[in-house]
Amino acid sequence: MKPSEIHLALHLWNRGHWRDYIFSQGMLFTASLLLIFFISIGLGVQNVLDRFLSSDLPAEQVRVTPPGMQAGFFQTETGGMEITEDIKVSLEELPLVARVDPQIFAHMPAYLRGHLGGQPYYTDITLEGVTSEFLGDSLLESIDWSYSLEDSSRKLLPVVLSENLLLLYNAGFAESNNLLGLTPDGVIGMECTVTLGRSSIAQLDHTPVTVRARIEATSRNMNLFAIGVPFEFVDQINFLFLPEDTRRYSALVITAVSAEDVPSIVREVEETGLRAETRRGIAQKAEILVGAVTAALSALAAAILLSALSSAIHTLVNDLRNRRFALGVLIALGTPYDRLAMIFSFQIFFMSMVTTILGATLGCLLAWGASSTLLSLSPTLRAAVDTLAVFPVGWLAAGLGVMLAASTGIAYVFFRKILSTPVTNLLRP
Amino acid sequence: MSIIQAREISRSFEGMEVLSGLDLTVFKGEFLAITGRSGVGKSTLLSILGTHDRDFNGNLSIAGNDTRELKSSELAALRREHLGFVFQDFHLLPSLTAIENVILPVVFSGGNLEMARSHAEDVLKMLSVRTDQTKTSLLSRGERQRVAVARGLVNRPSILLADEPSASLDEESEQILFNLLDETRKEQGFAVVAVVHSKGILERADRILELKDGILHETI
Numbered sequence: 201m202k203p204s205e206i207h208l209a210l211h212l213w214n215r216g217h218w219r220d221y222i223f224s225q226g227m228l229f230t231a232s233l234l235l236i237f238f239i240s241i242g243l244g245v246q247n248v249l250d251r252f253l254s255s256d257l258p259a260e261q262v263r264v265t266p267p268g269m270q271a272g273f274f275q276t277e278t279g280g281m282e283i284t285e286d287i288k289v290s291l292e293e294l295p296l297v298a299r300v301d302p303q304i305f306a307h308m309p310a311y312l313r314g315h316l317g318g319q320p321y322y323t324d325i326t327l328e329g330v331t332s333e334f335l336g337d338s339l340l341e342s343i344d345w346s347y348s349l350e351d352s353s354r355k356l357l358p359v360v361l362s363e364n365l366l367l368l369y370n371a372g373f374a375e376s377n378n379l380l381g382l383t384p385d386g387v388i389g390m391e392c393t394v395t396l397g398r399s400s401i402a403q404l405d406h407t408p409v410t411v412r413a414r415i416e417a418t419s420r421n422m423n424l425f426a427i428g429v430p431f432e433f434v435d436q437i438n439f440l441f442l443p444e445d446t447r448r449y450s451a452l453v454i455t456a457v458s459a460e461d462v463p464s465i466v467r468e469v470e471e472t473g474l475r476a477e478t479r480r481g482i483a484q485k486a487e488i489l490v491g492a493v494t495a496a497l498s499a500l501a502a503a504i505l506l507s508a509l510s511s512a513i514h515t516l517v518n519d520l521r522n523r524r525f526a527l528g529v530l531i532a533l534g535t536p537y538d539r540l541a542m543i544f545s546f547q548i549f550f551m552s553m554v555t556t557i558l559g560a561t562l563g564c565l566l567a568w569g570a571s572s573t574l575l576s577l578s579p580t581l582r583a584a585v586d587t588l589a590v591f592p593v594g595w596l597a598a599g600l601g602v603m604l605a606a607s608t609g610i611a612y613v614f615f616r617k618i619l620s621t622p623v624t625n626l627l628r629p
Numbered sequence: 630m631s632i633i634q635a636r637e638i639s640r641s642f643e644g645m646e647v648l649s650g651l652d653l654t655v656f657k658g659e660f661l662a663i664t665g666r667s668g669v670g671k672s673t674l675l676s677i678l679g680t681h682d683r684d685f686n687g688n689l690s691i692a693g694n695d696t697r698e699l700k701s702s703e704l705a706a707l708r709r710e711h712l713g714f715v716f717q718d719f720h721l722l723p724s725l726t727a728i729e730n731v732i733l734p735v736v737f738s739g740g741n742l743e744m745a746r747s748h749a750e751d752v753l754k755m756l757s758v759r760t761d762q763t764k765t766s767l768l769s770r771g772e773r774q775r776v777a778v779a780r781g782l783v784n785r786p787s788i789l790l791a792d793e794p795s796a797s798l799d800e801e802s803e804q805i806l807f808n809l810l811d812e813t814r815k816e817q818g819f820a821v822v823a824v825v826h827s828k829g830i831l832e833r834a835d836r837i838l839e840l841k842d843g844i845l846h847e848t849i
Contacts, residue, residue, distance in 0.1 A: 201739045209736050216724030529720045532681055533734035533780070534709030537701055540737065623681040627720060 201539065210547050213526075217519070221551065224515035228552055228607060229559040231508030235599055236563030238501035241570060242494065244588035249490045259459040260298075263477045264291070264452040264469050281473050283449040291454060294468055296461035301453040304329040305426070306434045308406075308441045309399035312413075312427075314392030317380045321392075323373070324399040326426040329434025334453055335360060335419070343416045347433045349409065349440070357394060357413035360428035361387060363420045370582070381582070384418040391415075396437055406441050509606060516548060516611045524618055528626025537619050544615055549608045556600045564591060632657045632711075632787055632820050633678060638687035639843075640673055647673050649843030650687065655788065658818045660811070662825040662834035664848075669840045671824045672717060672792055678822060679712055679790045680704050692787055709738055713786030713819070715794045719777040723766035727758050727776045730765055731783050745783055752779040755809050770797040778806060782813060789814075791823040795830060807833055 201209075214221075266281050283302075292300045306327035313322050332345040347357050363384055370381040392415075397408035419428065438445065454469075456462050462478050469476040520527075530540060571588035618626070633655035640648040647670035655661055655678075665671050676682035677689065680696055689696045692711045699707060721730045728749050735745035753760050756775040758768075765773055774797045781789050789810075795803040807830055814821055823830075831837055838845040 205736065205739060205742065208742070212722075212725055212729055212733060212736060525720075526722055529722065530734065530737055531705070532679070532708070532714060532716075532720070534705050534707075534712070534784075535734060535737040536705050536709075539739065543737070622683070624676050627681070627716070629718075 201542075206543060206546065209543050213543075214547075217523070220515075220519045220522075224512045224519070225551060225555045227508045227512035227515065228555045228603070229562075231505050231512065232556040232559030232600055232603060233563040233566070234504045234508070235501060235603070236560045236596055237567045237570075238497055238504070239596060239599065240564065240567040240589045240591050242497035242501070243590035243592065244567075244571060244585070245497070246490055246494055247590060248585050248588065249493060259478075260456045260462060261478070262454040262456065262462055262465050262469065264454060265450070265475045265477070267473060267475050283452055283474065285447055287472065287474070288449060288452055290472075291452060291469070294465065296457050296464055297454055298457045299333065299455040301331045301334040301455070302431065302449045303331075303334065303424075303451040303453065304431060304434050304438065304447070305450040306396065307438050307445065307448075308397050308404055309402040310394060310396045311399045312392050312394050314390060316382075319379075321379075322400075324401065325394070327394070327396075327429050327434055328424065328426040328450060329431035330360070330424065330428045331431045334421075334431075335417075335428075345430055347430045348436055349411070349433070352411045356391065357411045357429055357433065358416045359413050360424065361415050361418045362424040362426060362428065363418050364424075365426060366418065387415050388417060389415065397441055404441055409437065409440070505603070509603060513607055513610045516607065517614045520544075520611065520615055520618060524621070524626050525629070527618055528623055531619070532623050532627060540619065541612070541615060545608060545612045548611045549604065552604050552607045556604055560596065560600055564589075567591075630657050631655060632692055633822070634688075634690040635678065636688045638674075638677060638685055638689065640670070640677065640682070640685040646843055648677075648685070651840075651844040653678075653838070653845055655820050655822055657787070658814065658820055659835040660814065660821045660823070660833060662823055662831050662837045663840055663845070664824070664826060664831065664837060665840035670843065671840050674840065675790050675792050675822070675824060678788075679714055680708055709734070709784060711787040713781035713784060713789040715777050715781040715789065715791035715823075717792040717796070717824075719773050721765045721773055721776055721780075724764055726760075726762050727753055727765055727768065727772075727779070728760050730776055731780045734780070734784065740784075748785075749779060749783050752782055752813075756806065771799070771802055774798055775802075775806065778810070785817055786819050789819055789821045789823075791821065793824050793826070795825075795827060800829065803827060803830065 264283065266283060288300055288302055291297060306329070310325050310327055311322060312325045313320070315321060335343070335345060343358050343360075344355075345358060347355070361384075366382055366384060366387065373379065374381050392413055393410050394413045395408050395410040397404045397406050413429075435447070438447070454465055456465050466476040466478060527540070531537070567589035568587075574588055575582045575585075631654045633653065635651065635653040637650045637652065638648050639646065639650050651674070653674075663671055663674065673682065677685050678691075680689075680691070683696075691707060694703075694707055696704065696707070722733065725733065728746065731749040731753065732742065732745045735742060750760050753776070756779055758772055758775045758779065765776055768776065774794065778791070778794055781791065794810075795806055798806060810821060811833065813819075823834075825831055825834070837848045839848050840846075
């Protein structure tokens with residue numbers, strides 16, 4: 201059968217019945233629109249949560265911190281608990297511990313001066329000393345992670361920037377000061393000067409020390425809160441500025457012999473009064489939150505999809521039922537069954553395809569619009585992700601394909617059922 | 630030469646026998662009129678002869694084909710190629726024009742559309758039915774009856790099965806219709822099996838069979 205003949209057949213068959221299709225196709229349109237919208241926004245939200253909750257803490261590591269909160273040289277109440285050298289040694293002696301990597305804050309005010317987008321830039325900072333073992337082999341391949349004050353005339357202080365800090369900068373400081381946002385790739389290679397012993401709000405008696413620094417890498421490691429520099433350098437300047445202070449660690453990262461030993465180590469640490477965090481604990485919290493959001497969005501999308509799809513199919517089937525008589529006439533006059541089935545399947549398939557594509561397109565546009573609106577309203581979101589609408593083409597195509605197959609398939613099955621009815625029954629009023 | 634041979638045809642509805650082993654032979658080109666009181670099974674017999682009703686006992690051969698042996702698709706082809714129908718209630722699609730109703734089977738069957746359209750226009754003009762864009766739902770009952778007749782003739786059938794084709798027509802229109810049918814029948818050589826009550830039409834028939842007590846009785 202030629203396309204022009206199919207067109208004429210459908211033109212004659214549908215005359216006066218287009219209104220019957222409006223509801224079913226409207227439901228299908230709504231279903232595809234909402235399906236695309238919820239999938240893309242749902243995945244976008246999941247990405248945001250993953251971004252906020254993800255952690256690079258390996259499974260066999262335990263992060264040990266004081267019970268209070270320490271931010272640079274500002275220390276909240278710790279209940280007298282501080283991580284001293286003795287505690288570090290005692291933890292190192294635990295049988296299940298393979299290694300302990302200490303972290304240490306620079307206990308003096310400091311500031312950073314550089315250029316951002318051609319404009320001079322100044323900010324108070326907190327330096328955190330981390331070991332090369334903490335950074336891991338992948339980062340160390342390209343960075344010489346050693347520095348002391350004696351090196352200041354011939355090399356730059358290597359800096360690893362916490363991406364969490366970058367997030368805070370983008371979401372807060374940059375937003376409120378109309379500064380450009382920074383991406384992790386964009387900051388690598390930036391050079392600046394770091395001055396120790398002085399900041400915008402505090403100054404020590406000791407003469408400030410200024411060194412040139414270069415951002416060598418960024419890190420999503422949750423143990424790095426500030427600006428990471430070589431441990432030995434922070435240890436050296438702490439002693440330089442506050443020689444009478446005992447060495448206090450900001451955190452210890454314990455690596456267990458195996459991941460299975462982590463619970464035992466956590467118990468041992470918690471018995472000392474210190475706080476222990478593991479990837480498992482963090483991941484569980486993240487998984488629960490992401491899982492709940494995903495499940496809620498999926499359930500909502502599934503409910504909408506099912507109700508819309510069933511309404512669309514119900515209407516299509518009802519329309520066919522109402523036109524049993526006309527089908528009976530065509531069969532009585534000798535129209536081949538297969539041709540009828542082919543023509544009507546094609547009609548339902550084509551109509552549903554156009555409807556789902558239109559619905560999906562509008563769904564994409566709505567998701568994109570919602571994403572743009574939300575990101576423009578929330579700097580925090582904007583700093584975390586580029587978009588809240590994710591379009592996994594394969595999955596979306598599969599979802600639409602299922603809808604298309606379901607509507608066409610069910611209508612076809614029902615249509616074949618009508619065709620198998622005796623003609624005399626079809627012609628009966 | 631016979632075009633339809635029906636042997637021992639029986640048909641029951643919920644235990645009540647309507648046709649009781651009737652025999653019927655229809656010859657090429659003849660006009661066979663079937664009469665009988667209301668409810669004796671005339672329409673049932675036409676449904677069986679038209680292969681619409683297959684739940685009967687007995688043997689039915691149309692144009693040399695044993696209908697019992699044919700699959701649904703082959704039966705459809707048989708209807709398309711050999712049979713024309715004029716239903717008692719016309720069975721037209723109300724949203725279509727007269728000409729569209731007439732060519733509809735050809736449109737769906739993939740036949741020669743231009744030829745069918747031209748033939749349909751000729752037949753409709755002969756029957757004095759308008760060929761404009763008026764929907765059949767707006768036509769008079771008599772006009773719709775003539776459209777139904779035109780649709781029955783459009784595929785140039787070997788047999789035209791007509792269930793009271795002039796029931797809605799006045800005497801003059803009835804005569805015009807059957808004049809045309811006679812003319813076309815003689816020209817094309819198809820047989821007409823019609824349920825008829827009008828004396829004027831019965832006089833035109835080659836044979837008249839009365840359906841009574843489930844079997845056919847020859848009256849001429």
